Amino acid sequence: MRNNPVATYQILAESEPGTLPRILEFFALNSSVPFSVSAVRAGEEVQKIVIETDDLTEQRARIIEAKLAAVFTVHTASCSFDEQKDTHFVEVLHDIKAAASQNSVALFG
Secondary structure (H helix, E strand, O other): OOOOOEEEEEEEEEOOOOHHHHHHHHHHHOOOOOOEEEEEEEOOOEEEEEEEEOOOOHHHHHHHHHHHHOOOOEEEEEEEEEOOOOOHHHHHHHHHHHHHHHHHHHHHO
């Protein structure tokens, strides 16, 4: 069961090969695994990235938002929160993740 609101990041960035990994690195460095990542290139020079996660406190999410806005290939970055978002799909994904983790321990342990 999650305790944090769903944080949705909307990012408009240059369409460069290193942009998406550079953005996702901020989540990895904060031990966050987003449950949804979408990147759509709009023309040759711009891409819209939407990331949703529910495993960050609001304070940590705001820090990531500020760091994203400072990335030189990012034009804009914003974060909004939704306490009421239906996260049944997210909870199912968490169950799958837990089952996969148990299976990988059995396979590699």
